Amino acid sequence: MEERELATALESYLETAIWSSGEEYDEYAIYDFSRDCWEEAEQTLTAFVERHEDLIDRLLDQDLQTPSRIGHNLWLTTEGHGAGFWDEGLGEDGDTLTEDCKQHRTDGIYVGDDGRLHFG
Numbered sequence: 001m002e003e004r005e006l007a008t009a010l011e012s013y014l015e016t017a018i019w020s021s022g023e024e025y026d027e028y029a030i031y032d033f034s035r036d037c038w039e040e041a042e043q044t045l046t047a048f049v050e051r052h053e054d055l056i057d058r059l060l061d062q063d064l065q066t067p068s069r070i071g072h073n074l075w076l077t078t079e080g081h082g083a084g085f086w087d088e089g090l091g092e093d094g095d096t097l098t099e100d101c102k103q104h105r106t107d108g109i110y111v112g113d114d115g116r117l118h119f120g
Helices: 003-019 035-051 053-061 067-078 092-101
Strands: 109-111 117-119
Touching (some): 003 035, 003 117, 035 092, 053 092, 067 092
Antiparallel strands (some): 109 117
16 A cells, blocks of 8 residues: 555544444544554554555455555454454455454543543
């Protein structure tokens, strides 16, 4: 993935974190995350993409995923929501990405005393 695509995936990852966390977070946007969360999310996404670079590049080239879907599915799969890589019709590739995600759960998000969003 190119730098621009990684940025798109990162924004989608954070947007999905908010969206999937319930109505109490509807007033928040990705820029409400703490700097530490931005850095952690970027590290998580970059490491994930590097571990599966060939697979992800192939999925992108075949239009089976987009950078936005990668970020979206990474959050959903990692957090154990009822959707994610495993239900995208990706076959063994989806299974491979899902297995990797099971190792990186964050326990959702919360609003800290500083009024910023943080990972649990």
